[in-house]
Amino acid sequence: MSWLIFALIFWAGAWALNVWLARSIYHDSRGIRVFVPVLFGVTLLILWEGLVRGFNVSPVILPPPSMVAQTFANSTDILWQDFKQTVFKGALTGFAIGSSAAFLTAILIDRSLFLTRGLLPIGNFVAALPIVGIAPILVSWFGFDWQSKAAVVVVMVFFPILVNTVQGLREADAMQRDLMRTYAASYMQTLIKLRLPAAMPFIFNGLKIATTLALIGAIVAEYFGSPTRGMGFRISTGVGSLSIDLVWAEIAVAAMAGTLFYALVAMLEKAVTFWHPSQRG
């Protein structure tokens, strides 16, 4: 009971502190901007802990975060092995192949207005489809190891990046293109010096969408057959064998990997498109 009361008091206190901070004159400073959401997250964890302990929820159903943290610390070698298999071999390989293939295809298509017109609507449509469903087919084509996971990721990330790149390449307006023509710039020069930089915000938009898709694809594909390692494998067997705390540790790894991957791409975007109004703040 005391756990429950403590969690509720902590919640109220943290909320009051956040309200006060958000109204204070420092609310625009960097420290406060980071501190407020972090405190919110910590509050959620403490509420979870308090609710689970207060109501005596069995750890087989929902383990408290402290137990998950302990399992996490005890099984780092398993988690690391799964992380390598799923993220490095499956997701990142697929992401690299898929995004470079989409990028090159976009540049090739872009030379023909006819192809662009025909492919954009189709690409937009396919990008909205539940492509994850293709996972079992690709697993049966490429076998159980990471190659099939990478293949699923390639198919999933291809279309969002293709569509965004094609759209981005059309971003440079007629005036800018005319200017390049008056400089007697060749096709390649126009592409590299004007159109690719102008397309970068769009390309990064596609890349950011693709980071999440890559992890989803790699994990789903593992549900359909994998060697005895990998995050998807561990989660699906963990649910069956009731080692729920390990599953939550694995989810925590997946969450951190996803956030980190996204943050890396966002940082790269900031460095590349520093000139864009959305980045100047």
Place this chain on the structure above:
Amino acid sequence: MKQFFAVLTVLLAIVVLWYVAVGPMNIRTSLDQAERAGEAVTPEASRDRQQVSVWILMAQNSGHIIRGYDLDRPRLPTPVQVGEELWKTTGEMVIKGRPMSKRSLIYHGWITLQSTLWGFVLGTAVGILGAVAIVYSRVVDMSLMPWAIISQTVPIVALAPMIIVLSSQLGIEGRGVPKAIISAYLCYFPVLVGMVKGLRSPAVSQLDLLKTYNATGLQAFLKLRLPSSVPYLFTSLKVGIAAALVGTIVGELPTGAISGLGARILIGDQFGTPLAIWAALFAAAILAGVLVTLLDIVQRLTLKRMGMGT
């Protein structure tokens, strides 16, 4: 018109490429079948064929390539085979008067559609309420917005089995609710982002005008902010419903569901019937297309009525 022609050409090219790919994809299976049927095949032993590339196999056994276009369990079915399977499990079932039989994709599509719509409604509600809270409260903006972004970088498939375990422990029967939660999880984010943008879209001068009219906060919300967010809302609803469908299928895939399009894919995988997988995939694609088109029509009509149509 030009656009239509271009799309048609690209579609045609895709179908042609698909047909060309069927040959090499299926040559090994067709040669195995031909061997079992007692026909001459080079190299004769199945093990020797594993060492030879598909191109050489096709050159040496050109007579058997055609067999690959009519296999029962092809690695890659032809578009016609997929279409036939799709018709067999939808139109033919209707003609036989059993549209809701367990073998019919209409039944499974209906199950998936229900979860998708529930998830869509739930996700849209959460997204709109969240956006209102974010626009009106700085605390919520500062504490919630980063987590909303982080929530989308977390691979939902990792969470999906846990959501199902938890909801079954809470005494919720069936998979409808957990599937709807998973699809709402994917669906709420585009709505939230779109609505925040939309509710903030009125210019300061417009808000000032309402202040000179002595309008209350509620009036300003109902008469200015909400109407001007509608175009943003519809754009994100279209993204949202596609995401909700993805969420439902993700919710069905890894969890041993027995009905729904995702479950058809799963069962097709377990029983080794690739045609069933392909038919379910195409059914899901058609469903996504129909849903997005419907929303598009509603968007056009609404914006026209509001005087914002193009």
